[in-house]
Amino acid sequence: MRGLFTLQTLSTQKIQEIIDLALAFKGGKSSKKYPGKKMATLFFENSTRTQYSFQTAMINLGISVIGFNASASSVNKGETLYDTVRTFESLGMDGVVIRHSKDDYYKELENIKMPIFNGGDGAANHPTQSLLDLMTIYEEYGHFAGLKVCMIGDISHSRVAHGDLEIMKRLGMEVYISGPSEFNDGCAPYLTMDEAIEKCDVIMLLRVQFERHQEKMKMTVSEYHKLYGLTEERVNKMKKNAIIMHPAPINRGVEIADSVAECEKSRIYKQMTNGVFVRMAVISMVLDGNLWFY
Numbered sequence: 572m573r574g575l576f577t578l579q580t581l582s583t584q585k586i587q588e589i590i591d592l593a594l595a596f597k598g599g600k601s602s603k604k605y606p607g608k609k610m611a612t613l614f615f616e617n618s619t620r621t622q623y624s625f626q627t628a629m630i631n632l633g634i635s636v637i638g639f640n641a642s643a644s645s646v647n648k649g650e651t652l653y654d655t656v657r658t659f660e661s662l663g664m665d666g667v668v669i670r671h672s673k674d675d676y677y678k679e680l681e682n683i684k685m686p687i688f689n690g691g692d693g694a695a696n697h698p699t700q701s702l703l704d705l706m707t708i709y710e711e712y713g714h715f716a717g718l719k720v721c722m723i724g725d726i727s728h729s730r731v732a733h734g735d736l737e738i739m740k741r742l743g744m745e746v747y748i749s750g751p752s753e754f755n756d757g758c759a760p761y762l763t764m765d766e767a768i769e770k771c772d773v774i775m776l777l778r779v780q781f782e783r784h785q786e787k788m789k790m791t792v793s794e795y796h797k798l799y800g801l802t803e804e805r806v807n808k809m810k811k812n813a814i815i816m817h818p819a820p821i822n823r824g825v826e827i828a829d830s831v832a833e834c835e836k837s838r839i840y841k842q843m844t845n846g847v848f849v850r851m852a853v854i855s856m857v858l859d860g861n862l863w864f865y
């Protein structure tokens with residue numbers, strides 16, 4: 572299979588190469604174009620940033636974009652994921668981006684030869700989100716080793732937390748988690764909110780993923796905000812150069828106070844901007860044959 576499914580099979584050297592190319596696109600040092608290429612975005616779960624940032628990346632690369640509305644497609648007539656993707660391959664696409672609620676959905680697509688870019692699978696991976704998170708950290712600090720990061724919130728349902736923590740550890744970062752114990756799946760050492768705020772260089776907040784919960788969250792959203800939300804008071808206790816990140820969508824007043832979302836330490840909107848450039852880098856490397864896996 573060709574494309575990008577997970578960062579777990581990528582060397583840290585390859586990841587640095589992607590970040591460097593993304594920075595070259597951002598700095599106007601690369602203006603590669605792929606005229607005549609066509610790609611589609613197949614999103615079976617809701618998305619604003621990932622879907623439209625992939626589409627923006629394609630437009631920037633001169634690639635024609637085909638959108639897809641799952642609820643108005645033959646998926647509703649019982650067509651499988653494989654047959655849907657096989658259809659787009661038969662239409663002559665040069666690649667597709669897929670988001671699906673099932674962990675590792677791409678393992679069903681082994682017979683597909685066209686490149687596939689994973690826009691998020693269940694609670695498992697979100698490789699381009701991890702790359703844009705890394706790019707944002709790298710732009711800030713110029714390195715990864717030794718930096719302390721804490722992911723705070725609904726860890727167990729978060730593909731962002733799981734994907735990010737694996738690669739951050741490999742890059743030599745000290746990774747921690749925090750938030751309600753009901754969301755602690757033990758994927759990294761736990762810190763209390765106070766410890767996380769005082770100790771970490773990167774505070775990464777996560778949305779409570781209500782749509783994935785089998786059981787109702789044990790506390791109300793206002794209790795959540797009080798106990799685990801990033802309030803102005805907590806921001807004031809952060810390290811001088813520490814930054815705030817969030818994959819978004821953000822729920823102002825729940826995991827983050829309204830006034831904090833765009834404060835001087837927040838890199839949330841920068842992450843969105845960087846998302847376009849890492850997606851340009853990944854598409855370009857796959858189309859050039861520099862990124863092959865599986």
Ligand code: NCD
Nearest residue numbers: 620621691697778818819820
């Ligand atoms: C995340 C996702 O869908 O995995 N958002 C994103 O892609 N930027 C996180 C979320 O939905 O909370």
